[in-house]
Amino acid sequence: MHANWKTWAHVTKLDPDKHLPRNVIEEIATSGTDALMLSGTLNVTQENLCELLDQVSSYGLPLVVEPASPDCAIFNGAIDHLFVPSVMNANDVRWIVGKHHAWLRHASGIDWEMVVPEAYIVLNPNSAVGRVTGADCSLSGEDVAAFAEVADRYFRFPIVYIEYSGTYGDPKIVQAAADAVENATLYYGGGIRSAEQAAEMGRIADTIVIGNAVYEEGIDVLRATVRAIQ
Ligand SMILES: CC(C)=CCC/C(C)=C/CC/C(C)=C/CC/C(C)=C/COP(=O)(O)OP(=O)(O)O
Ligand SMILES: O=P(O)(O)OC[C@@H](O)CO
Ligand SMILES: [Mg+2]
Numbered sequence: 001m002h003a004n005w006k007t008w009a010h011v012t013k014l015d016p017d018k019h020l021p022r023n024v025i026e027e028i029a030t031s032g033t034d035a036l037m038l039s040g041t042l043n044v045t046q047e048n049l050c051e052l053l054d055q056v057s058s059y060g061l062p063l064v065v066e067p068a069s070p071d072c073a074i075f076n077g078a079i080d081h082l083f084v085p086s087v088m089n090a091n092d093v094r095w096i097v098g099k100h101h102a103w104l105r106h107a108s109g110i111d112w113e114m115v116v117p118e119a120y121i122v123l124n125p126n127s128a129v130g131r132v133t134g135a136d137c138s139l140s141g142e143d144v145a146a147f148a149e150v151a152d153r154y155f156r157f158p159i160v161y162i163e164y165s166g167t168y169g170d171p172k173i174v175q176a177a178a179d180a181v182e183n184a185t186l187y188y189g190g191g192i193r194s195a196e197q198a199a200e201m202g203r204i205a206d207t208i209v210i211g212n213a214v215y216e217e218g219i220d221v222l223r224a225t226v227r228a229i230q
Pocket of ligand 3: 041211
């Protein structure tokens with residue numbers, strides 16, 4: 001079923017905990033970005049998630065919900081995919097499989113056709129996701145490559161996600177992950193705020209994710225990141 005997500009080069013991540021005026025949402029949806037991902041680590045509730053979903057659902061763009069907790073794993077008719085993270089470099093098993101166990105223990109009616117598992121490698125210890133998961137972010141390129149390979153070749157995750165949320169990452173580290181991954185789609189996200197940065201990470205990863213820039217820089221920067229990878 002629709003594995004179209006494998007062709008996306010540019011994804012915009014919108015945070016249900018933040019607000020954007022309607023005209024800005026329209027500009028984002030028509031910016032040329034390939035898909036919208038609704039996600040955040042902190043303060044995401046079913047309520048603000050569904051509110052944002054309502055605001056973005058009329059533009060015909062693919063919509064992904066990426067839950068940071070089981071209560072946000074919703075299967076609303078407007079959603080195309082549910083991207084469910086596991087954090088490879090977390091030391092607490094909750095962030096690898098524990099939340100997932102709790103989810104399936106209590107959930108009913110999961111539409112598995114919509115679910116796409118993601119292997120996160122979290123590399124900014126000061127990001128919300130870094131702090132919440134306590135991920136071990138002091139990794140060498142070799143370490144990151146080993147996590148990427150175990151995620152791709154052993155666990156067979158369809159997505160490996162190099163996550164620097166809030167800060168621009170080290171292209172050499174992202175390259176190490178790219179060299180290690182054979183089958184998975186490689187996502188890069190974190191600190192992209194210019195065409196140059198989008199182009200640089202876009203040459204290495206299959207898909208780049210723009211988050212904070214949408215809120216802090218504005219639509220012209222988003223458009224420039226779209227053009228930069230075409
Ligand atoms: C089992 C289910 C359904 C959910 C659990 C999924 C897990 C393990 C989540 C762990 C945390 C994680 C990887 C969340 C993904 C979303 C993400 C990284 C959002 C970006 O977060 P930040 O940008 O750091 O946070 P804020 O934007 O909220 O500050
Ligand atoms: O918000 P930024 O720093 O752009 O990061 C994007 C995304 O990877 C966050 O999960
Ligand atoms: Mg964020």
